[in-house]
Amino acid sequence: xxxxxxxxxxxxxxxxxxxxxxxxxxxxxxxxxxxxxxxxxxxxxxxxxxxxxxxxxxxxxxxxxxxxxxxxxxxxxxxxxxxxxxxxxxxxxxxxxxxxxxxxxxxxxxxxxxxxxxxxxxxxxxxxxxxxxxxxxxxxxx
Amino acid sequence: xxxxxxxxxxxxxxxxxxxxxxxxxxxxxxxxxxxxxxxxxxxxxxxxxxxxxxxxxxxxxxxxxxxxxxxxxxxxxxxxxxxxxxxxxxxxxxxxxxxxxxxxxxxxxxxxxxxxxxxxxxxxxxxxxxxxxxxxxxxxxxxxxxxxxxx
Numbered sequence: 001x002x003x004x005x006x007x008x009x010x011x012x013x014x015x016x017x018x019x020x021x022x023x024x025x026x027x028x029x030x031x032x033x034x035x036x037x038x039x040x041x042x043x044x045x046x047x048x049x050x051x052x053x054x055x056x057x058x059x060x061x062x063x064x065x066x067x068x069x070x071x072x073x074x075x076x077x078x079x080x081x082x083x084x085x086x087x088x089x090x091x092x093x094x095x096x097x098x099x100x101x102x103x104x105x106x107x108x109x110x111x112x113x114x115x116x117x118x119x120x121x122x123x124x125x126x127x128x129x130x131x132x133x134x135x136x137x138x139x140x141x142x
Numbered sequence: 143x144x145x146x147x148x149x150x151x152x153x154x155x156x157x158x159x160x161x162x163x164x165x166x167x168x169x170x171x172x173x174x175x176x177x178x179x180x181x182x183x184x185x186x187x188x189x190x191x192x193x194x195x196x197x198x199x200x201x202x203x204x205x206x207x208x209x210x211x212x213x214x215x216x217x218x219x220x221x222x223x224x225x226x227x228x229x230x231x232x233x234x235x236x237x238x239x240x241x242x243x244x245x246x247x248x249x250x251x252x253x254x255x256x257x258x259x260x261x262x263x264x265x266x267x268x269x270x271x272x273x274x275x276x277x278x279x280x281x282x283x284x285x286x287x288x289x290x291x292x293x
Contacts (some may be wrong), residue, residue, distance in 0.1 A: 018208055029209060031216065094210025098154050102205070105152050127159035128215070131200070135153040 003118055004060045005048040008070050010079035013040035014095040030094075038082060043100075044123040045074060047108060051115025061114035073107040097122055101130040155202045155269055156212045160222055162231035165192035166247040169236075190234060195249075196274040197226065197256060201266035213266040225259040249275040253283035261285065 015038040016030035026034045033039070047070065051060040077087055083095040089103045101122040109117045116134075123129040167190035168182040178186045185191070199222060203212045229239060235247040245251050257271045270284035 016210070020208065029214065093207075096205075096210035098156060098205045098212055099210045102152050102154055121157075129157040130212075131155040131157060133153045133155075135151055 001050055002053055002060050003048050003050050004063075004066075004115070005046050006063065006066050006070065007044060007046050008074065009042060009044050010075055011040060011042050012078050012081050012083050013038045014083040015039065016094050016096070018094060038084070041124050043078075045070075045104065046119075046121040046123075047117070048119040048121070049112055049115040050118035054114075059114075061112070065114070066112075069108065069111045073111060074104055077107075097124040097128060097130040101132045105132040153202065154205055154212060155200050156218075156266070157198060157200045158215065158218055158222075160197045160199070160227060161194065162197065162227050163192060163194050164230050164233050164235050165190045166235040166242075167191070168246055168248060170246055190236065193275050195230075195252075196280075197222075198272040198274070199260060200269040200271070201263065202269050203266040213263075217265050218263070221263050222260065226256055249273050249279070249281045250283075253281045257283045257285055 014033075015035060016033040017026050017036070018029075021029065047066070049061055049066065053060055077089075078100075081087060083090055083100065087095075087103075089107065090099065093099045101120050104122060105117065105120045108120065118133070120132040121129055166185075167187065168185040169178050169188075170181075173181065199218070201213055201218065205212055233239065235242045235252070237243075239247070239255070241255050242251070245255075253271055253273050256273065257268065260271065261268050268285075269287060270282055272280055272282040274280040
């Protein structure tokens with residue numbers, strides 16, 4: 001099995017606020033991320049697909065296809081958007097790195113027809129990231 | 143607040159990077175001077191040398207639907223600060239960290255010691271640690287977690 005990884009970058013804004021919490025609780029729990037006007041990041045997304053190289057093409061999957069999927073499912077949805085208000089998949093959720101990564105996994109998984117989605121890693125900053133894997137089946141064995 | 147779309151089919155981990163600078167000397171007193179020199183090369187220099195280490199900590203757990211978080215970063219940062227950064231940053235690993243008085247502070251052993259210190263983090267499950275000693279070498283340790291290295 002071979003792992004193939006493609007990286008893309010997008011810029012988006014967000015804020016953390018749970019309407020079930022008081023303003024004080026929101027500030028205590030979310031700190032600066034609770035600023036009501038939001039703030040932004042340059043996100044880096046690494047998408048890893050696992051599979052056997054096709055004997056004819058030598059490819060796990062065609063990178064052009066993966067690029068198109070990422071453009072359609074991630075870039076068009078999230079790039080230069082306010083994640084809280086403009087991405088319906090995140091509605092009602094705090095757009096943390098964990099939740100955005102999971103939404104991206106759920107968007108990409110059904111689209112990848114050759115090979116199998118192995119890992120989604122989303123960097124919010126160089127020092128903070130979230131990883132998603134398929135639960136139950138250990139990734140590298142999948 | 144609507145519960146987050148928890149999906150049992152996806153496992154999520156949170157990764158956080160920390161930075162510390164420390165010195166060390168690779169030397170095993172059970173070996174002769176020549177053997178130490180042959181084995182550890184420049185790293186055996188008696189006065190030691192230093193690195194800017196990068197520590198990557200990966201934890202897993204349920205994403206809390208009220209906060210969207212596996213663990214609050216302030217809790218994780220505070221724990222790592224107390225257990226690792228405060229005792230290691232700008233220190234001599236050989237002289238200032240008890241365990242390395244009897245163990246060679248290779249980055250392999252450093253990984254194991256950091257994992258041991260961080261394992262009790264109460265808010266999430268420690269999956270593994272990765273320590274980058276220079277931009278050209280890094281080491282990972284997942285304890286006895288059988289899934290740790292399959293990611």
